[in-house]
Amino acid sequence: MEKQPLILITGAAGFIGSCVVQFFNEQGRENIVLADKFTDLQKERNWKDKKYKYLVDRELLLEWLDENKPNLEFIIHLGARTNIREKSNIVLQEMNVEYSEDVWNYATAYNIPMVYASSAATYGNGELGFTDDDNTINDLQPLNEYATSKHNFDKWAVQQLNAPPYWAGLKFFNIYGPNEYHKGEGCSIVLKTFKQIEESNTVTLYKSNSDRFEDGGQLRDFVYVKDVAKLIWWMYETMIHKQWQPEKNGLYNVGTGEARSFKDVAILVFKALGKEPNITYTEMPEDIAGGFRGVSEATTIKLKHAGYNEPFTSLEEGIEDYIKNYLAKKPV
Incomplete structure (x- = not known):
């Protein structure tokens, strides 16, 4: 023993x-x-x-x-x-x-x-x-x-x-944060956003399926x-x-x-990369729309x-650290 x-x-x-x-x-x-x-x-x-x-x-x-x-x-x-x-x-x-x-x-x-x-x-x-x-x-x-x-x-x-x-x-x-690179579609919205910007200089978010939220305004903790x-x-x-x-x-x-919007995430990732936000919106797929929560907050x-x-850690601080000290330094 x-x-x-x-x-x-x-x-x-x-x-x-x-x-x-x-x-x-x-x-x-x-x-x-x-x-x-x-x-x-x-x-x-x-x-x-x-x-x-x-x-x-x-x-x-x-x-x-x-x-x-x-x-x-x-x-x-x-x-x-x-x-x-x-x-x-x-x-x-x-x-x-x-x-x-x-x-x-x-x-x-x-x-x-x-x-x-x-x-x-x-x-x-x-x-x-x-x-x-x-x-x-x-x-x-x-x-x-x-x-x-x-x-x-x-x-x-x-x-x-x-x-x-x-x-x-x-x-x-x-x-979200370091070491999630292997998760594929299961990775965080922060990493997905980073990948989109790296590939196309744009980010596509879901349109809102509720009158309560603007497009990209759905909230997560x-x-x-x-x-x-x-x-x-x-x-x-x-x-x-x-x-x-x-x-x-x-x-x-x-x-x-404190819940924040997907749009907030996208803007902060652009900012951490030193780029102006370029966000487009697409319809939410039917197979996830029924189970897509507008708000999730602990x-x-x-x-x-x-x-x-x-x-x-605030979303601003976390995304800046993740992008500048991890994603921007290593292949994803």
């Missing part, structure tokens, strides 16, 4: 996971077990320069844990199938529900604090608001298979009598991935030092609490009550 406590991070080669590993490395933590499918060469640059103790294939993780019995002090479970266009319920059940249940049960059996990734997509069309109240979770109606899978695990988690000593399910809103990593670090420190009370266990929104009171008071 390892003498030095280890931190397990699943999904470590992915967008958010690799940024969390980077942040933990920057705080001096190298005693990390990275779990993911490391055979995906497209994501290799996300993890190959990170500092870690063990690299474990996702499919062999539970077997590896049973055989090696590592001294884990904390689990950060970010591994999931995050493609919102994924239609296979078999894949989503395996990756987003059963895998999460296995990690949860391991954390419970060995009394290990744990945080895991949920999604704001679980709120559906937003008609019921975006309040992270565990007691109203059964009222939510997700709009696609991916969101339903994340919602199903959230419901399962809050119902468990046997649970990790301290835990939190993090409902991520619209995350955009969160810089570095803020997510900082929050998870805070939860890690709070939980391992037993400053987290069991009554705080539950679901938490991870958002700035309520953040619960997180603040838990003790987290760090400010979130």
Whole structure:
């Protein structure tokens, strides 16, 4: 058994996971077990320069844990199938529900604090608001298979009598930032906008399908991935030092609490590239129009009550850092 406590991070080669590993490395933590499918060469640059103790294939993780019995002090479970266009319920059940249940049960059996990734997509069309109240979770109606899978695990988690000593399910809103280059159509609107400008010096946004919004005026709560990593670090420190009370266990929104428009994003990307905005608009495809929310904005009171008071990066600052220090320097 390892003498030095280890931190397990699943999904470590992915967008958010690799940024969390980077942040933990920057705080001096190298005693990390990275779990993911490391055979995906497209994501290799996300993890190959990170500092870690063990690299474990996702499919062999539970077997590896049973055989090696590592001294884990904390689990950060970010591994999931995050493609919102994924239609296979078999894949989503395996990756987003059963895998999460296995990690949860391991954390419970060995009394290990744990945080895991949920999604704001679980709120559906937003008609019921975006309040992270565990007691109203059964009222939510997700709009696609991916969101339903994340919602199903959230419901399962809050119902468990046997649970990790301290835990939190993090409902991520619209995350953007470094290391998302491999996500294809699932990447953030910031990266999509950057690519459009690089290719054509124009950006095309959807026209509004509601009288409430101008074209491109639909609102989202955009969160810089570095803020997510900082929050998870805070939860890690709070939980391992037993400053987290069991009554705080539950679901938490991870958002700035201030929604901004797609048009704002486009203008800010143009500005970061030193270019004048050139925006056109196109009709919203019928296959997404029915499930396209006009507004998505986190309520953040619960997180603040838990003790987290760090400010979130403004959209202006986040986009400028992302463009100038990452996208403009590396091939996408």
